[in-house]
Amino acid sequence: MSHAVGEHPVLDPAQAAPFPQAALPVLRNPQLRKNVAHAIDVIQDKRARLVAEKTDWQALRAAGAAIRDHVLGNLGAYLVQFEERCTAAGGQVHWAADADEARRIIGEILREEHASEVIKIKTMTSAEIQLNPFLEAAGVKVFETDLAEIILQLGEDEPSHIVVPALHVNRSQVREIFARRMGIEGLSDEPRELTAAARNYLRQKFLGVPTAIGGANFLIAETGAVAVVESEGNGRMCLTLPRTLITLAGIEKILPRFEDLEVMLQVLARSATGERMSPYTSLWTGVTPGDGPQRFHVVLLDNGRSSILGRHTEQQTLRCIRCAACMNACPVYRQTGGHAYGSVYPGPIGAILTPQLQQMRHAQSLPYASSLCAACYEVCPVKINIPEVLLELRSQVVEQERKQAGRFFDPIYMGLRVANVLFSRAWMFQAAQRVGRVGMRCFTRKDGWIHSLPGVGGKWTQTRDLRGMPPQTFREWCAARGNAQGKGVA
Amino acid sequence: MSASSRQRILDRIRAATPAAAPQLAEAYAALPREYVRLGAMSANACVERMIERLREYDAEVTRCMPDELEATIAARLKGSGRRVFVAPAGLPAEWQAEEFVWKVDKNLKSLPVSEIESAEGVVTAAFCGIADSGTIVLHHQAGEGRRILTLLPDWHLCVLRASQVVETLPEYFSRCPQPPALVTWISGPSATADIEMTRIKGVHGPRFLDVILVFDQGSQPTLN
Structure with missing residues (x-):
């Protein structure tokens, strides 16, 4: 299932190749690695400067983590409160247990609206439920409106980052995609000109398409309001011009009160894009007569989230506010880019979130896609201890x-079972040491090192040498020394 | 179908969170909030910081005294080289200089989108300014306009009073008597960095943000 360079990336965890295989095309593509590294360097640098100017950064992180933990511990009550307040304000709240149900609900609303076209604000949650292919199959034409999403949609590519989804595409590639798909001749690769092309391409859609689909950065339980953070204004267009707005949001996106934004908005933009605030943050409450969409739906999506709740170590995964600071800081992501993670959620947060959303049925290689260096933990604005969760998932x-029956004869598990027996008795262990010393002798070179081993041991010696066994164990040496000096050894 | 999913999701959540607080408000009140709430700057320094941040976003900032406001607005309108402007409901009539064409949005008779789209600029008041991030906050009340009015025109002239400027984001929240239904936080003009992280101004929202800061606290504006 692994894809070669130029082939379509697979972001469905049930279909994607294991991480080490999926990473290969990128590792062999210097252009892609350069694009990713450049983008990350720019964001990291800006983030570091703006975080350094906040003298209360650690206090903000602590408050952010505490608010999110409090929400997760009381999620049922807050969701019901959100539903009640949002409904009272004129919104309509739907509950979707899984991706399939969310797609059906949205499809149903669009049918009632007789919608043949929709405009979309960037939402990773819609990518998670594979909404666009479903809508296209149902005969609804989808127009992504975020610049990066347009690049991906027109280029028939997939997101590789949750904040800057097209960071793996460079300007000349964008030029090629826009020239071909928008039919513009003589387009240069100047970002300014490319951005203007996207503005013109979308302007009539904003003014003409009466239905929009978006996500949510935060849902406010106290008021039933929804907040969206963005930069370009495409979000504001979708939130104000259409007749009907559908918001798709994970159930964990709740904040208790309006004031909690004072913490979240301070940490989100700094962590995500290295800005003090993103250019536009919008908040609306249900339907406001005369201002914005007069029909408003919220689809609350579970899709595996509730199965992560209540697990002591893993639950912190759901604190995430999707800022992407962890992937920007990750030495593994920097080398592989996002597509290798086989999910719309790449990087360290993806490595813990994706397998859990799949109830540990798919994406088992992801918890190993980390050096456990903890750079992700250090930058996380809500203090998710990602290495701790990675270790927990590895053990699972x-x-x-x-x-698994098929693994019974797996050399690693056989070896571990044998070791389990040998290590339980001292005499067995000592006997094994003697056998091992004799056995290893034929692999040890004159320099005292083992350069290559057969079978499963070869996995170690492929990349590093191993010291040969010493002629004596420590106990043997100690005993011999005691005899020579005529003293007993305790 | 949906009702049963609602029950199923809530049942799963409740089963997973047996320790949910019976007194939600008390548990909420006990959350740690050690971060900075009140700024330490003088009112003047705070306004200066606001201006500095706005300029970092490439916004034009003009200072004036309260009695110079009308003349300053007229001068900025003229200086913009534009002629047709949108006036939100509740915008003071004195702000709408006669030499320009005004499209007035009224509460009972709002402007159609095509009229807003064809205007060259919009003039509004604001609810608050946050110096720390150079953010202008609109609650879309009288004088601030419906949300669409500050989105379609390419040029936004915003009148902000020094008394409306706070230093920190938490100070803004403490100024809200109750949670507003609509809010737009504007921190510089519409922008993108999606192509090679090169910052480009003006994607879909207004490309030009022009701010008049009115020194209404008895303080003297420093000369530009």
């Missing part, structure tokens, strides 16, 4: 694997 993967 091992637990699952060792019970």
Whole structure:
């Protein structure tokens, strides 16, 4: 299932190749790696400067983590409160247990609206439920309106980052895509000109398409309001011009009160794009007569989230506010880019979120896609201890694997079972040491190092050498020394 | 179908969170909030910081005293080289200089989108300014306009009073008597960095943000 360079990236965790395989095309593509590294360097640099100017950064992180934990611990009550307030303000709230149900609900609303076209604000949640292919199949034409999303939609590509989804595409590639798909001749690769092309391409759509679909950065339980953070104004267009607005949001996006934005808005933009605030943050409450869409739907999506709740270590995954600071800081993401993660959520947060959303049925290689250096934890604005969750998931993967019948003769698990027996008795361990010393002798070169081993041991010696066994164990040496000096050894 | 999903999701959540607080408000009140709420700057320094931030966003900023406001607005309108402007409901009539064409949005008779789209600029008041991030906050009340009015025209002239400027984001929240239904936080003009992280001004929202800062607190504006 692995895709070669130029082939379409697979972001469905059930279909995607394991991480080490999926990473290969990128590792072999210097242009892609250069694009990713450049974008990340720019954001990282800006983020570092703006975080440094906040003297209360750690206090903001602590408050952010505490607010999010409080929400998760009381999610049921807050969701019901949100539903009640949003409905009272004229919104209509729908509940979707999984991706399939969310797609059906949205499809149903669009049918009632007789919608043949929709405009969309960037939402990773819609990518998570694979909404666009579903809508296209149902005969609804989808227009993405975020510049990066247009690049991906017209280029038939997939997002590789959750904040800057097209960061793997450079300006000349954008020029090629726009010239071909918008039919513009003589387009240069100046970002200014490319941006203007996108503005013209979308202007009539904004003014003419009466239905919009978007996501939510935050849902406010106290008031039933929804907040969206963006830069370009395409979000504001979609939130104000259409007749009907559909917001798709994960159930964990709740904040208790309006004032909680004072923490979240301070940490979000700084972490995400290295800005003090994003150019536009919009908040609306249900329907306002005379201002904006007069029909408003919120689809609350579970899709595996509730299965992460209540697990002591893993639950912190749901604190995430999708700022992407973790992927920008990650040395692995920097090398592989986002497509290797086989999910719309790449990077460290994807490595813990994706397998859990799949109830550990797919994407088992992701918890290993990390060096555990903890750079992600350090930058996380809501203090998700990603390495801790990675380790917990790794242990779950091992637990699952060792019970599989097909793995019974797997050399690693056989070896571990044997070791389990040998290490339980001192005499067995000592005997194994003696056997091992004799056995390893034939692999040890004259320089005292083992350069290559057969079978499963070869996985180690492929990339590093191994010291040969010493002629004596420590206990043997100690005992011999005691005898030579005529003293007993305790 | 949907009703049963609602129940299923809530049941799953409740089963996973048996320790949910019976007194939600108390648990909420106990959350740690050690971050900076009140700024430490003088009112003057705060306004200067606001101006500095706005200029970093490439916004034009003009200072004036309250009695110079009408003349300053007229001068900015003239200086923009534009002629046709949108006036939101509740915008003071004195702000709408006669030499320009005004499309007035009224509460009971709002402007059609095509009229707003064809205007060259919009003039509004604001609810608040946040110096720390150079943010202008609109609650879309009288004088601030419906949300669409400050979105379609390419040029936005915003009148902000020094008394409306706070230093920190938490100070803004403490100025809200109750949670507003509509808010737009504007921090510089519409922008993107989606192509190679090169910042480009003006994608879909107004490309030009022009701010008049009215020194209404008895303070003297420093000369530009």
